[in-house]
Amino acid sequence: MKPVGLTDPRTGRWPYAVVQLRQENLRADSYNLVGFQNHLKFGEQARVLRLIPGLENAAFLRYGQIHRNTYIDAPNLLTETLQLRAHPSVLIAGQLSGVEGYTESIASGLLAGRYAAALARGIQPTPAPRVTANGSLTHYITHAESKRFQPANITFDLLPPLEEDLRRRIGDKKDKKERHRIQCDRALAAWDQWLTESAD
Ligand SMILES: Cc1cc2nc3c(=O)[nH]c(=O)nc-3n(C[C@H](O)[C@H](O)[C@H](O)COP(=O)(O)OP(=O)(O)OC[C@H]3O[C@@H](n4cnc5c(N)ncnc54)[C@H](O)[C@@H]3O)c2cc1C
Structure with a gap:
């Protein structure tokens, strides 16, 4: 350490x-x-x-x-709503889906639960927004290069980067904290909206 x-x-x-x-x-x-x-x-x-x-x-x-971690080939097999492409009524979460870590596994379980609840009501679920940590991690595991796919933790690198002019204004190296703050604010706003829109 x-x-x-x-x-x-x-x-x-x-x-x-x-x-x-x-x-x-x-x-x-x-x-x-x-x-x-x-x-x-x-x-x-x-x-x-x-x-x-x-x-x-x-x-x-x-x-x-x-x-040895056991995980599926998520880039080929999973949709962004954690459904198996070939069997959409089967959802995969946790380590098996290709996320890594306690928090990530719990979070993907929460998503899978929400998606399953929507499917049970006959609604095709909307994926968690890409700008959120949940959305970015799911986006990553379902879009990574299949051949080299390894389970992934969430990092700021998986979130969409800020627009170039905004990055320049903040200062590229100087203020990582400020860039992360903006990314978190965007994520929280998108997450709240998604929760509201996908509520019962
Ligand atoms: C040595 C080690 C250290 C780690 N340290 C950390 C750490 O410090 N921080 C961190 O964030 N992550 C850590 N991880 C990763 C973390 O443990 C996993 O990412 C996380 O536990 C995955 O959660 P999960 O619920 O998806 O799977 P698991 O925790 O593996 O749970 C799956 C469960 O399903 C059960 N099961 C399997 N097959 C069947 C079956 N056929 N029928 C019924 N039940 C079944 C298993 O017994 C198990 O209880 C570590 C992993 C290892 C191996």
């Missing part, structure tokens, strides 16, 4: 990196080493991890492993 704000009391400096240990049981004798998914052989993991100050005598209960 980045050591931002973690001043080493012995040196007054920030370390190069820090390791986060998450307590795993009530006895507080088992900890999860956060973010250490890797492909190294178990013996090698033990050797390398014991080089970390404080872990010299650690006993390893489980070693790091790379996990």
Whole structure:
């Protein structure tokens, strides 16, 4: 992890990196080493991890492993309303749809629920607006290049960029915060309108 704000009391400096240990049981004798998914052989993991100050005598209960995500080929199979093209009454959300992360999965479940409710009433649902985070992420997973498709988190890069002249006025590098504020304002306004229009 980045050591931002973690001043080493012995040196007054920030370390190069820090390791986060998450307590795993009530006895507080088992900890999860956060973010250490890797492909190294178990013996090698033990050797390398014991080089970390404080872990010299650690006993390893489980070693790091790379996990495999299961997800569909959303660019080919899904519509922007999370319906399977070939079976429009089937909707896919969460990791399986090609979004990544807790929030993204929950959000796509919310969308799928709204779309399913509309379909059940005989209404073809309207996709969440492209300028919103929900709309942009769904747009991305359904329009990405199929061959290289990987599950995606939401980032500001997925939102439509501001118009060139507005960007220039704000200042390209200087004010990322201001650009993001405008993108969020636009998203919230579009989201409210979409919710109102697609309400019962
Ligand atoms: C090691 C690891 C660390 C992660 N860390 C983070 C993190 O820090 N932050 C973050 O935002 N995201 C993280 N993620 C990603 C996050 O966990 C997923 O994106 C998210 O949980 C996906 O939610 P989901 O509900 O779509 O799927 P899941 O959480 O996978 O839920 C799917 C559920 O369906 C069940 N299921 C499967 N098949 C069937 C079946 N046939 N019948 C009935 N039930 C079934 C499964 O048992 C499971 O409970 C991490 C993932 C991993 C693997």
